[in-house]
Amino acid sequence: MFKRITQEEWTTVVPIISFCLLCAVFVATTIRALRMPRGERDRLAALPTGNDGEAATQNESPLS
Amino acid sequence: MANATTTTITYDDRSVRHFMTASVIWGLVGMLVGVLIATQLSWWQMNGKFLESISFGLFKGEGLQYLTFGRLRPLHTNAVIFAFVGNMMFAGVYYSTQRLCKVRMASDLISRIHFWGWQMIIVAAAITLPAGLTRGKEYAELIWPINLAVAVIWVLFAVNFFWTLSRRNEPSLYVALWFYIATIVTVTMLYVVNHLSIPTSLVHSYPIFGGLQDGLVQWWYGHNAVAFFLTTPILGIMYYFLPKAANRPVYSYRLSIVHFWSLVFIYIWAGPHHLLNTALPRWLQMLGMLFSLMLWAPSWGGMLNGLLTLRGAWDRLRTDPVIKFFVGALTFYGMATFEGPLLSIRAVNELSHYTDWTIGHVHAAALGWNGFMAAGMFYWMAPRLWKTTLWSKSLANMHFWVGLVGILLYVAAMWTAGITQGLMLGETNPGGGTLKYEFVETLKAIQPTYILRSLGGGLYLIGFLMCAVNLWKTARSGVAGDESVEITIPESNREPMTLGATFFNDPVKLTLLGLLFMVLWIFLPPHADKAALIGTVIFAARAVYVFRTNKESWIHWHDRLLANHLPFTILVFAAVAIGGSVQIIPSLLVNREKNIEGRLQIPYTPLELAGRDIYIREGCYNCHSQMIRTLVPDVMRYGRSKVKDDYSHLGESLYDHPFQWGSKRTGPDLAHEGGELASGSTSMRLGKRDNKWHWFHFQNPRWANDDSNMPPYPWLYEGKTDFASLPGKIAVQSRLGVPTPARSGDAIEEEARAQGLEIARSLFEGSGPVSYEPMKGASSAELVRRFSESEVVAVIAYVQKLGSYREVHKQGGSEPTPLDPDSYRAAGHPEDKVPAGATTDAR
Numbered sequence: 001m002f003k004r005i006t007q008e009e010w011t012t013v014v015p016i017i018s019f020c021l022l023c024a025v026f027v028a029t030t031i032r033a034l035r036m037p038r039g040e041r042d043r044l045a046a047l048p049t050g051n052d053g054e055a056a057t058q059n060e061s062p063l064s
Numbered sequence: 065m066a067n068a069t070t071t072t073i074t075y076d077d078r079s080v081r082h083f084m085t086a087s088v089i090w091g092l093v094g095m096l097v098g099v100l101i102a103t104q105l106s107w108w109q110m111n112g113k114f115l116e117s118i119s120f121g122l123f124k125g126e127g128l129q130y131l132t133f134g135r136l137r138p139l140h141t142n143a144v145i146f147a148f149v150g151n152m153m154f155a156g157v158y159y160s161t162q163r164l165c166k167v168r169m170a171s172d173l174i175s176r177i178h179f180w181g182w183q184m185i186i187v188a189a190a191i192t193l194p195a196g197l198t199r200g201k202e203y204a205e206l207i208w209p210i211n212l213a214v215a216v217i218w219v220l221f222a223v224n225f226f227w228t229l230s231r232r233n234e235p236s237l238y239v240a241l242w243f244y245i246a247t248i249v250t251v252t253m254l255y256v257v258n259h260l261s262i263p264t265s266l267v268h269s270y271p272i273f274g275g276l277q278d279g280l281v282q283w284w285y286g287h288n289a290v291a292f293f294l295t296t297p298i299l300g301i302m303y304y305f306l307p308k309a310a311n312r313p314v315y316s317y318r319l320s321i322v323h324f325w326s327l328v329f330i331y332i333w334a335g336p337h338h339l340l341n342t343a344l345p346r347w348l349q350m351l352g353m354l355f356s357l358m359l360w361a362p363s364w365g366g367m368l369n370g371l372l373t374l375r376g377a378w379d380r381l382r383t384d385p386v387i388k389f390f391v392g393a394l395t396f397y398g399m400a401t402f403e404g405p406l407l408s409i410r411a412v413n414e415l416s417h418y419t420d421w422t423i424g425h426v427h428a429a430a431l432g433w434n435g436f437m438a439a440g441m442f443y444w445m446a447p448r449l450w451k452t453t454l455w456s457k458s459l460a461n462m463h464f465w466v467g468l469v470g471i472l473l474y475v476a477a478m479w480t481a482g483i484t485q486g487l488m489l490g491e492t493n494p495g496g497g498t499l500k501y502e503f504v505e506t507l508k509a510i511q512p513t514y515i516l517r518s519l520g521g522g523l524y525l526i527g528f529l530m531c532a533v534n535l536w537k538t539a540r541s542g543v544a545g546d547e548s549v550e551i552t553i554p555e556s557n558r559e560p561m562t563l564g565a566t567f568f569n570d571p572v573k574l575t576l577l578g579l580l581f582m583v584l585w586i587f588l589p590p591h592a593d594k595a596a597l598i599g600t601v602i603f604a605a606r607a608v609y610v611f612r613t614n615k616e617s618w619i620h621w622h623d624r625l626l627a628n629h630l631p632f633t634i635l636v637f638a639a640v641a642i643g644g645s646v647q648i649i650p651s652l653l654v655n656r657e658k659n660i661e662g663r664l665q666i667p668y669t670p671l672e673l674a675g676r677d678i679y680i681r682e683g684c685y686n687c688h689s690q691m692i693r694t695l696v697p698d699v700m701r702y703g704r705s706k707v708k709d710d711y712s713h714l715g716e717s718l719y720d721h722p723f724q725w726g727s728k729r730t731g732p733d734l735a736h737e738g739g740e741l742a743s744g745s746t747s748m749r750l751g752k753r754d755n756k757w758h759w760f761h762f763q764n765p766r767w768a769n770d771d772s773n774m775p776p777y778p779w780l781y782e783g784k785t786d787f788a789s790l791p792g793k794i795a796v797q798s799r800l801g802v803p804t805p806a807r808s809g810d811a812i813e814e815e816a817r818a819q820g821l822e823i824a825r826s827l828f829e830g831s832g833p834v835s836y837e838p839m840k841g842a843s844s845a846e847l848v849r850r851f852s853e854s855e856v857v858a859v860i861a862y863v864q865k866l867g868s869y870r871e872v873h874k875q876g877g878s879e880p881t882p883l884d885p886d887s888y889r890a891a892g893h894p895e896d897k898v899p900a901g902a903t904t905d906a907r
Contacts (some may be wrong), residue, residue, distance in 0.1 A: 018480065019476060019480040022474070022476055049378035049379050049382075
C-alpha cells in the first residue's frame, strides 16, 4: 500500500488525497458550525474585527 | 478660488438599467451553457444524444451538431466575457462616469444604439457559433461581419464616453475613469489587429496572420482580453463602487497612480506566457515570463488598495452583502493574480499547460473576481436605480455562500484534475524509455473531479439565479427613475496641455529613454546589449534622482494630465502600444519563410484545406492541440517513432491561417498525426493511423476506446464537402502568402475530387472494407462515389496531412538575424544551436 502510494501510482493518488484533505477541512468546519450552540455561534459571529469605529461603539475589544 | 454656478443634472440611468438587466440574463445563459459543456466532458451523451430521452423519441441520433462541446465552448466563453461581463462593465461605466464627470452621458441616441447594437451582436453570436460559423481563434471566434459590427458599436461607445468626458463638470479625472480610458483604447487596438482577415464569403474568412505570427497575435489579444476587458474596467468599477459602498475614500491615491500605470504598461507584454515551451522563439517566451512575474506587484497593489479602503469598516462585512461580494471578489482577484504569474514560470507551465489547472485559474478569476464584482455592484445599484430597498438581504447572503462554495469546489476540482493529469502525462516506466499511461487513462483518472466541477458550476449558477430573482423582485417593488442632482460647476480654470507638454517632461522622457535602452538590450548583438543595459540602469537611476529632487513638478505634471483627458489618453495608448510592438513587429519581419531553416510546412491540398475548415467549424481545437512542446514527455507521447527531435518546429505551421496550437488538451495532441504519401499515391497520405481507423473513430470514438469522452460526428457522413468554395479560398490563401501552385478553379475542384475518390476507395475497396449502416446493400462503387464528396473524407484527408514538412537547408548555415535575439545566442553558443523554440530538454 505504502509503496503504491509513494512510488507506483503517486501521480494519481497524491493529488486526490490533497483534494480530499482540503474538502475534509471545509466539511468539518461546516459541521462544527451547524452543530454549535446558538449562543456560541452568535458570539463567534460578533467577534470584533479590530476597527477603530467598531471598538469605540461596541467597546468589546479586550485591548481597549 | 473660482466662482461657481449651480445646475441640475438628470443622469441617464435607463441605459444603466438596460445594461444591468442584459448582463443578468446573458450571465444566466452563459453559465447554463458552461454547466452543460462541463457535463459533456463527463458524459458524451450530453453532446445531443440526451435529447432522445427528453424529447420522448422525437429526436433520434448519436448527437446533435449544434450542441457539441466544440461548438458550445466558444458560445460559453463569448457569452460570459462579452455578454455577461461586457454588459456589466457598460452598466458600471455608464453609472459611474456620469457621476464622476457630473454630467449626463453626451448622447442618449448613441447610448441606445450602443445597448441594442451590443445585444444584437450577442444574439448573432448565439446563432452563428452553434451553427459552426467561426474564425477558429479563442475568444475571437465571431465571423467577420459580426467583427465589423463589434468595431462600430465599440467606437460609438468610445465616442459617447470621450464626448461625455469633454463636457464634464469635474475638472480632474478620478482613478476609475483612467481604467475606463485604458479599456477603450486598448481593446480597440487588440480587437482590430487580431481580427484582421480576408473574407472568402459572407460567413468565412482567413486571418491575415499565420502559424507562429497568428499565435503571437492571438495570445497578445487573448491575454489582454483578460487584462483589458475582464480586469481594467472592473478595477475602475472597484475604485468607484467600493469606496461608495464602504463610505470611505480610497486607501491610497498615490498607490492608485502606481497601480494604474504599471498595470497597463506591464500587462500587455505578458501574452507569450500562453505559448511557453512551444515553437515560439525563446526570447519571446522569456519576455512573457518576466513581465508576467512583474505583474505580481501592480496586481497586488490594486488588491491591497481595495481591501485597505475598508479600514474602519470591516464590521460591515458581517452585515452588508455588497461589501461581502466586493471583499470576496478582491480576494479572488488577489489569488488569481498570484496564480497567473506562478503558472507563467516555464517550469511550472510544463506541468500546468494544456491541463485543467489553467481552467481552474481562469474560473477563479471569472467566477470570483468578475462574477462577485458584478453581484456586488448589482446589489448596490438596483435599489438606487429603482428607488427602493433590496428585496431580500438574506437571499443575497445565501447567493454569496452558495456561489463561494461553488467556486471553491470548481477551482479545487480543476487544480486536482490539472495536476493529476499533468503528472500522469509525464510519468515513465522504470528506465524512462516508455510512457506509463495512455492519454485516455489520464482522462479516466480525472473523471471524478470533472463531476465535482459540474457540481461546483451548478452551485454557482443556482447562486446567480438567486441574484436574478432578488434583482427582479427589487425592481418590481420600486419605480424606475433617473437620479437628478444639483451640482456646482466651478468656473473653468483648466490648464491646457499641448502635445509637447505631454511628452517633453521628465517623467515621460526618462521613462521612454529607459525603455528604449531596455529594448536595445533585448535586440542588440552581444556586448552592445550590455552597454544598452547600462544605459537602462542609468536612466532608471536618473529618474529616481530627479523624482526625489523635483517631486512637486512631477505631481503637478500628473495633476495637469488628469485635467486633460486627450493627452492622458495618448499616453495610455503609448504605454500599451510599446509592448505589443516590441514583441509582434520583429516576429512579423523575421519569422517568415525566407528565414526558416529546417522543417517547412507542405501546404494543404484543396481537399485537405476543406477538411481543415470543417475541423475548425467543429471546434476541434477546443480539445486537441497541434503543438508538441519542446519537452521530453510531449515528444515521447506525440512524436513519430522514427523521426528525431519530433517536437513541433516553427516552420511546420507557418501557413496555418488560423494557427491551431490550442490551449487545452482534453484529447491528445494531433500535430504529428499525419504522415507520408501512401505508396503509389500523389495526394493520399497515411499517418499514425489508417483511414479506416479514422472512419470508425469519427463515427463512434468509443469504438477506439471505451473511456473516450469525444462526441460522435455522424453528420460528417451526411454532409457534402463544399468544393465550389475552394477556388475562392485558395485564392485568399495565396494572397496571404501560402505558396499554392497556380491553377484554374476547375483544376482545383478536380484535384479535390480526385483525392476524395482515392481516400473513399481506400475505405470501401480492398480487404476489410468499411460499411455504412444507412446505405446497407449499396455497391462499393456507389459508396465510393457518395463518400468521395463527404465531409468525413475531407477531414480524414486533413488529419492525415498534419505535421507534413520538407527540410530546408541554407548554405553555410544561418547567420545572426537582426531583430532575432535567439540567433545571436545560437551564434555565440554553437553547442546550443537548436531550432527556434527548442530547449535542451528536447535533444
